[in-house]
Amino acid sequence: MINSLKNIAVKHFPVGSRKIYHRLNIFFYKGEEYYCPICEKGFKRFLPAGENIFGNSKCPGCSSLERQRLLWLYLTSKLKIQDQKIKLLNVAPDFAIQSKLKSLSNIDYISIDLESNLAMQKQDLTNLSFSDNYFDAILCYHVLEHIVDDRKAMSELFRVLKPGGWAILQTPIEKDREKTFEDFSIILPQERKKIFGQEDHVRIYGQDYFKRLEQSGFIVIKDDFINNLNRTEKERLVLDKNEIIFFCTKQAN
Ligand SMILES: [Zn+2]
Structure with missing residues (x-):
């Protein structure tokens, strides 16, 4: 306790x-x-x-939590982010990953959030101030399930990503739910907690989550990177064994 x-x-x-x-x-x-x-x-x-x-x-x-440790492994061992010279947007940053990314001189790093003081700028994900094709890469972890107009947020993320760029766009996804459930008449925090699992969530994404990303323009790879790690590593690093990484790209011109 x-x-x-x-x-x-x-x-x-x-x-x-x-x-x-x-x-x-x-x-x-x-x-x-x-x-x-x-x-x-x-x-x-x-x-x-x-x-x-x-x-x-x-x-x-x-x-850091399980999902952040998995993300860091993915960024460093698979994407080799430490060797890339990129302009990166981090939406709703967490302390651990942000500290690491800020320390890498090859990364031009910007973080945003509607409320959190951890972020460098306060911005609404459904109405970003950045110009089109501005970022080489985007991280957006467990944010879209909080946003009523998630399709607008996805289209904004797509708009500010450069052609040829990549984005990792994660949300909680219910394993056995095929279709995403949302009901915007449910607004009381205690009702949302009961129905969506958290008082500030507005939906439960199902296995069709990736289709919304595709409809926003992204090419989506569902990367089961976690299954490439051995059991000892997963347990010693305490990783979420079910987290699939949604690696999204924007078609190069
Ligand atoms: Zn740590």
């Missing part, structure tokens, strides 16, 4: 305090059993996160 309270509190830490919190955790949770590829430290265990108050999910050293 103490851990879950700490997890709730850390979201509100300013960046300086967050660094002290992580440094203390690196000392107290130091170990060999688990490893985080983002902060590159070993731990005796990971921390609970969100609803999963008894789970082993959040890295004590950088607060």
Whole structure:
């Protein structure tokens, strides 16, 4: 319970305090059993996160979750982002990945969010200020399920991506749901939590999620990169074993 309270509190830490919190955790949770590829430290265990108050999910050293550690592996071992000279947009950044991306001098990095102070700019994803074909790459993780007009958001992401560019556009997807469910008459937070699983979600995406991306213009590859990793690696890094990466591209001219 103490851990879950700490997890709730850390979201509100300013960046300086967050660094002290992580440094203390690196000392107290130091170990060999688990490893985080983002902060590159070993731990005796990971921390609970969100609803999963008894789970082993959040890295004590950088607060990354399963999906962020998988993304970082994908970016560095598959896409070799550390060797690419690119202009990158990160929508709704998380602390761990943003810190790493900002530290790479080859990346011209911009992050946006409607509300979070972690982002460099406040922007509405359905009405971006950037000109057409502005970015070489985009990361948008677990954002679209919060947006009523997700098709407008997808078309904005497509508009600002350069031809030949790539975007990783992730949302939670219900494994056994074929068609996306949405009902915009459900607006009360407690109703949304009951029906969509979280009080600020407006839909549950099904297996047809990729079709919306395609209808917005993207070429979509459903990459099961996770299955290329061995079991020991998946368990030691604590990765989401079911996360398929939606690697989207815009046709080159
Ligand atoms: Zn970490």
